[in-house]
Amino acid sequence: MKDLSLFPLWTALVTPMLENGEVDYPSLQTLLDEQNKAGNGILILGSTGESLNLDENEKKEILNFVCNQSLDVPLMAGVGGVNLKKTKEWIKHLETLPLDCYLLVTPLYAKPGTIGQTHWFKSLMDMSTKPVILYNVPSRTGTSLSLDTVAELSSHPNFWGIKEASGSVEEFKKYREAAPNAKIYSGDDGMLPDFAPHGAYGLISVASNVWPFKTHQITKWCLEKTPFDIKTWKECCDTLFLVSNPIPAKALLNLKGKIKFPHLRAPLSHLESFDQSKLNWAHEKVSNLSTGEKEL
Numbered sequence: 001m002k003d004l005s006l007f008p009l010w011t012a013l014v015t016p017m018l019e020n021g022e023v024d025y026p027s028l029q030t031l032l033d034e035q036n037k038a039g040n041g042i043l044i045l046g047s048t049g050e051s052l053n054l055d056e057n058e059k060k061e062i063l064n065f066v067c068n069q070s071l072d073v074p075l076m077a078g079v080g081g082v083n084l085k086k087t088k089e090w091i092k093h094l095e096t097l098p099l100d101c102y103l104l105v106t107p108l109y110a111k112p113g114t115i116g117q118t119h120w121f122k123s124l125m126d127m128s129t130k131p132v133i134l135y136n137v138p139s140r141t142g143t144s145l146s147l148d149t150v151a152e153l154s155s156h157p158n159f160w161g162i163k164e165a166s167g168s169v170e171e172f173k174k175y176r177e178a179a180p181n182a183k184i185y186s187g188d189d190g191m192l193p194d195f196a197p198h199g200a201y202g203l204i205s206v207a208s209n210v211w212p213f214k215t216h217q218i219t220k221w222c223l224e225k226t227p228f229d230i231k232t233w234k235e236c237c238d239t240l241f242l243v244s245n246p247i248p249a250k251a252l253l254n255l256k257g258k259i260k261f262p263h264l265r266a267p268l269s270h271l272e273s274f275d276q277s278k279l280n281w282a283h284e285k286v287s288n289l290s291t292g293e294k295e296l
Contacts, residue, residue: 002074008202009219010041012048014246016259027259038212046078048246053265074100105135111143118149131160147178154179163187190237193230196222210252236282242274252279
């Protein structure tokens with residue numbers, strides 16, 4: 001297993017699709033090779049990877065394909081769901097693969113409280129032999145990751161860290177206090193400059209799909225408190241969320257020739273209307289970002 005502490009940046013990898021909706025494995029190979037060259041950890045089957053829109057066999061095939069590559073970077077698997085029995089069975093399958101860690105998201109839609117969340121996460125963590133990151137993303141799940149759950153599970157041997165995507169510095173600081181030894185990653189590209197002064201360990205990124213080397217560099221700048229144009233970085237990141245993620249990211253990857261088609265799996269669609277010229281603007285701006293006198 002690879003040393004996770006050496007990888008402050010993880011890419012929540014998109015799943016490229018063909019026009020007929022099937023997984024585009026040659027394009028997936030291209031994306032994996034680029035992330036590997038950039039030195040970014042790779043998160044497979046997160047929400048950016050449209051995991052909820054893939055069936056179990058497809059997810060297994062994707063995992064097998066990725067795990068069979070000769071990559072120098074670690075692999076993380078996203079784990080989401082609402083049925084504990086099925087999710088435990090999925091963890092059991094993941095344990096057979098050469099993965100390095102798991103990302104466990106707060107159960108969707110059900111909005112469990114502290115007791116429910118603690119039971120859910122502990123049940124999955126007890127089955128794991130790998131480090132685990134808990135994912136707080138209330139805009140998608142309908143409820144926040146319980147601070148009491150975090151505090152209670154922070155001593156679990158498989159507890160590694162938290163992906164914090166509330167968009168709030170104050171919430172980030174609360175998780176930092178609840179689990180002082182946890183590695184807390186920003187789950188929002190544009191928030192890393194705000195979280196870094198409060199102890200962020202790194203970033204789990206959408207932007208690094210389209211800007212793998214530059215996002216790697218910007219992550220270092222943030223963590224090392226190197227001055228750069230933060231305002232422009234935030235504006236560029238915002239273009240990747242003009243409509244539901246990963247629609248803009250796939251559109252830009254297609255425009256750059258990194259994937260053959262911008263297609264997604266229903267209910268998402270590449271036909272959603274948004275100003276794609278903003279993606280070209282962001283791509284040019286990010287490419288020209290450099291260190292300067294802008295204060296962090």
